[in-house]
Structure formats: structure tokens, C-alpha cells
Amino acid sequence: xxxxxxVARRDWIEAAYQELAGAGERGVTIxxxxxxxxxxxxxxxxxxxxxxxxMRALLDRWAHERTDEVLALSLGSxxxxxxxxxxxxxxxxxVAPIDRAMRLWAQHExxxxxxxxxxxxxxxxxxxxxxxDLGFGAEEARLRALLMLRAWVGGYLIPDGSDPGLYxxxxxxxLARPR
Amino acid sequence: xxxxxxVARRDWIEAAYQELAGAGERGVTIxxxxxxxxxxxxxxxxxxxxxxxxMRALLDRWAHERTDEVLALSLGSxxxxxxxxxxxxxxxxxVAPIDRAMRLWAQHExxxxxxxxxxxxxxxxxxxxxxxDLGFGAEEARLRALLMLRAWVGGYLIPDGSDPGLYxxxxxxxLARPR
DNA sequence: GCCGGACCATACTTGGGAGTATGGTCTCCG
DNA sequence: CGGAGACCATACTCCCAAGTATGGTCCGGC
Numbered sequence: 001x002x003x004x005x006x007v008a009r010r011d012w013i014e015a016a017y018q019e020l021a022g023a024g025e026r027g028v029t030i031x032x033x034x035x036x037x038x039x040x041x042x043x044x045x046x047x048x049x050x051x052x053x054x055m056r057a058l059l060d061r062w063a064h065e066r067t068d069e070v071l072a073l074s075l076g077s078x079x080x081x082x083x084x085x086x087x088x089x090x091x092x093x094x095v096a097p098i099d100r101a102m103r104l105w106a107q108h109e110x111x112x113x114x115x116x117x118x119x120x121x122x123x124x125x126x127x128x129x130x131x132x133d134l135g136f137g138a139e140e141a142r143l144r145a146l147l148m149l150r151a152w153v154g155g156y157l158i159p160d161g162s163d164p165g166l167y168x169x170x171x172x173x174x175l176a177r178p179r
Numbered sequence: 180x181x182x183x184x185x186v187a188r189r190d191w192i193e194a195a196y197q198e199l200a201g202a203g204e205r206g207v208t209i210x211x212x213x214x215x216x217x218x219x220x221x222x223x224x225x226x227x228x229x230x231x232x233x234m235r236a237l238l239d240r241w242a243h244e245r246t247d248e249v250l251a252l253s254l255g256s257x258x259x260x261x262x263x264x265x266x267x268x269x270x271x272x273x274v275a276p277i278d279r280a281m282r283l284w285a286q287h288e289x290x291x292x293x294x295x296x297x298x299x300x301x302x303x304x305x306x307x308x309x310x311x312d313l314g315f316g317a318e319e320a321r322l323r324a325l326l327m328l329r330a331w332v333g334g335y336l337i338p339d340g341s342d343p344g345l346y347x348x349x350x351x352x353x354l355a356r357p358r
Numbered sequence: 359g360c361c362g363g364a365c366c367a368t369a370c371t372t373g374g375g376a377g378t379a380t381g382g383t384c385t386c387c388g
Numbered sequence: 389c390g391g392a393g394a395c396c397a398t399a400c401t402c403c404c405a406a407g408t409a410t411g412g413t414c415c416g417g418c
Contacts, residue, residue, distance in 0.1 A: 006365065006414095024287065029405060041407085042366045051406070103336040107283060108203065117338035139344075146342055147330055147349060154333030157282040159296035163325055165318075170326060176355040185384090185395065208375060220377085221396045230376070 005038045009047040012037070013057045020058060021098040025105040025112075028058075059115045062102055066119045069095070074126055081133040085148075085171060088127060092152050100156045124149060134175065148174050184217045188226040191216070192236050199237060200277040204284040204291075207237075238294045241281055245298045248274070253305055260312040264327075264350060267306060271331050279335045303328060313354065327353050 015036050019028040030051065034040050048054050069091060076087060092099070106113040124145045131141035151170060155161040194215050198207040209230065213219050227233050248270060255266060271278070285292040303324045310320035330349060334340045 030407090031405070039365095040367055042368080045407070046365060104283065104286060106338065107336075113338050120337060120339075143342065143345055143348055144352065146337075146340065146345060147352060150333030150337060150340060151326055151330040152333065153336045154329030154331065156336060157286075157332045158299060158325075158329060159285065159292050160299075161325065161329060163322065166322055166325060169322055172357055173323065173326060173355070174352065176352070176357055178351055178355055209377090210375070218395095219397055221398080224377070225395060 007037050007039055007043060012044060012047055012054065013061055016054055016058055017061060017098070020101050020105075024101050025055075025109070028055075055109075056111065059111060062098065063115050063119065066095075067122065070119075070122050070126055074129075081130040082171070082175070084130045085127070085175075088123075088130075089152075089167060089171070096156075099153070103153060103156065120149065131175075144174055186216050186218055186222060191223060191226055191233065192240055195233055195237055196240060196277070199280050199284075201280075203280050204234075204288070207234075234288075235290065238290060241277065242294050242298065245274075246301065249298075249301050249305055253308075260309040261350070261354070263309045264306070264354075267302075267309075268331075268346060268350070275335075278332070282332060282335065299328065310354075323353055 012033060015033045016028045019033060019036070030041050030044050034044060037043070044054075048057075073084065073087060073091065076084060078084060078087075102112060102116055106116040124142070127145035127148055128138075128141040131144050132138060136144060148170075151174075191212060194212045195207045198212060198215070209220050209223050213223060216222070223233075227236075252263065252266060252270065255263060257263060257266075281291060281295055285295040303321070306324035306327060307317075307320040310323055311317060315323065327349075330353075
């Protein structure tokens with residue numbers, strides 16, 4: 001038969017990652033993960049010393065994933081700035097659940113805040129680079145990149161904040177030159 | 180002597196409101212409020228039947244306050260649209276702590292989400308009205324109002340997201356006409 | 359075939375916050 | 389003065405998630 005329910009350390013991390021994306025940080029509870037994995041807490045406390053260790057592993061996993069994604073963006077096939085910005089938006093829609101969970105978590109956990117800060121620095125750098133390619137000055141590009149990111153994550157905190165027509169036109173607005 | 184530590188129902192609500200703004204929803208705990216007020220839980224459960232009743236009262240208090248503020252905006256002295264938008268931003272800075280706490284709370288509490296939704300509808304309406312005064316079409320005004328709000332609350336979720344130069348220029352960007 | 363270590367189940371204990379039961383104190387009013 | 393009701397303190401119980409203790413099972417190596 002197919003080897004009993006033995007799970008590895010990465011299985012716990014993966015399950016926790018799913019739970020984090022779906023239910024937020026306080027949703028990732030040992031018992032819930034155990035149930036999801038078909039084992040009990042006994043397994044968990046063999047692979048980890050305590051919950052904080054698991055959460056640190058989550059931070060690590062997310063940081064790496066996010067780094068890879070942003071790297072893939074900057075290594076993308078096209079060099080057309082506007083298309084690159086559109087791909088950033090597309091990525092944003094993909095990672096929305098986990099991204100949102102991470103940012104909410106970062107509100108009351110300094111370690112998570114630090115991870116988000118670091119990831120945002122990279123992402124903002126990439127966005128700003130695209131804007132500079134479009135002819136904006138360095139400082140202007142920085143400001144608009146930050147504005148673009150804020151406009152994006154702001155959607156997490158606004159009920160009914162997902163106007164279908166918004167994503168199509170937000171770039172137009174953010175890229176309009178001052179007169 | 181100055182009448183013992185007798186507190187009224189509104190004192191509990193006020194203390195809870197402070198705690199909500201400062202420590203978030205899960206920070207408003209009965210014992211913490213009791214300590215802050217110099218009484219014990221016995222007092223609380225005389226004025227309220229349970230914690231949900233207190234939280235509903237908080238929602239109410241916030242909704243009224245927010246309604247008054249937005250009303251004051253639309254009844255403001257000036258009629259110059261751009262100045263009105265600047266005052267909205269100024270209000271945003273004032274109410275940032277409680278606004279942020281409410282939105283975070285709304286992430287896992289339907290009643291809070293409903294309150295935020297309702298308040299946002301009014302605020303967005305007011306912003307959009309200013310934008311229409313500036314010559315934008317109705318639909319365009321709606322979109323830009325939403326974008327402005329998202330850009331604002333997005334700052335809550337971005338570490339180091341408070342660039343000093345941002346508030347000065349964000350209006351310029353949001354008000355630039357498409358070419 | 360059996361032994362040691364990897365892995366997990368069971369059954370605890372602990373800590374913190376919500377909620378309850380009950381009795382005490384002040385104040386006002388008759 | 390003497391209750392009645394408003395208001396609060398004390399001391400519980402309940403619940404839930406984290407963490408611990410301990411014993412059981414499986415599997416590879418000798």
C-alpha cells in the first residue's frame with residue numbers, strides 16, 4: 001500500500017503556505033494543518049521546535065518565490081516598457097491572495113514587515129526602471145512607481161474595490177505626463 | 180473625594196475606540212479596557228451583554244464620526260475643487276489610525292466590511308464630484324476617485340510607504356488629463 | 359530476527375481571553 | 389434610617405490553540 005501518511009518538513013511548510021494565502025496568518029494553526037495533512041501535532045513538533053520556526057520558514061519561502069518572480073519579470077522576453085508594466089499587473093493578480101496575506105501579517109509582525117519591505121524595494125526598483133525607460137526622470141519614476149504599488153495593494157482594503165474598468169485605465173492615468 | 184471609578188457605557192466605547200485605533204481589533208480586549216479604565220470586567224458585563232455588542236457600538240460610533248467628517252467636507256467653505264481634494268487628503272492623515280484599524284478589521288468581519296463599504300461609497304461620491312467639477316466625465320471621475328482612494332489606503336500596507344514628496348505630487352498625477 | 363532511530367498518535371498541561379455567579383458598596387429616595 | 393437598585397470586585401468556568409511527555413510503529417542495517 002502507498003506508504004502511510006508520513007509527511008516531510010516541506011509538506012508542513014507547503015500546507016501552511018496554502019493556509020496563509022487562504023485564511024491569513026492567524027488561520028495557520030497547528031491542528032488545522034495537521035488535519036489537512038492527515039496527521040497530528042506529534043508530527044509537527046518533530047519537524048519543528050515551535051510555531052515561530054514554521055512562520056520563519058514561511059517568510060523564507062515567500063521571499064524566495066517573490067524574488068524569483070520579480071527576477072523573471074526583469075528577464076522577460078520583451079523590452080517594451082509598457083508591456084512590462086502590464087506583466088507586473090498580471091503578476092499582481094496571480095499572487096494577490098498570498099501577497100495580501102503577507103501584507104496583513106506584516107501589520108503586526110516585524111519579521112514579516114521586514115520581508116515585505118525588502119520585496120517591495122526590489123519590485124519598486126523594477127517598476128521605476130520601466131518608468132525611466134518611458135522617459136520619466138529618476139525621482140518622478142520613483143514616485144509614480146510607489147503610487148502604482150499603493151494603488152494596487154490599496155484594493156485589498158477597499159470593499160468593492162475591484163472595478164473591472166480600473167485595471168485597463170490605471171496605467172493610462174499613471175503614465176500621463178504632467179502638462 | 181472625586182467619586183470612585185464609576186464609568187459609563189460611553190466610557191467603555193471610547194476606551195475601546197482608542198484601543199482599536201492603537202492596537203487593532205484583536206487588541207480591544209475586555210481586560211485591557213478594564214485596566215485602562217481602572218475597573219474590572221464586572222463593570223463591562225453590566226453595561227454590555229457581550230463583546231460583540233461593544234464591537235457593534237464601535238462600528239456605529241465610527242460610522243457617525245465618518246459621516247460627519249465627510250459631510251463637513253462637502254459643506255466646506257471653499258468650492259474650489261482642487262482645494263477640496265487637498266482637504267480630503269488632510270482628513271485622511273488625521274483619521275489614518277482608526278481608518279486603518281477599521282479596514283484591517285473589515286478583512287475578517289463582515290459587519291465591519293459593510294460599514295467600510297458604506298463609508299467609502301459616500302467618500303468616493305464626494306471625491307468624484309470634485310473631479311467632475313474639474314471637467315472629468317462621470318465615469319472617468321469614478322475611476323480616478325477609486326484610484327485615489329486605493330492609492331491612499333495602499334500606504335497602510337506598504338512599509339516605508341510614506342514618501343514625503345508623494346502627497347504633494349499625487350494630486351498632480353491623478354489630475355493630469357489623458358492626451 | 360532484532361535493534362536503533364525516524365516518525366507519529368494519544369493524552370496530557372498551560373495560558374489567555376470570554377463569559378458567569380454572586381456578593382459587596384454607594385446613593386438616592388421615601 | 390432603611391431598603392432598592394445601580395454599579396463594581398472577586399472568583400470562578402469554558403474554550404481554544406500552543407506546547408510537552410511518552411509510548412507506539414515502521415524500516416533499514418547488521
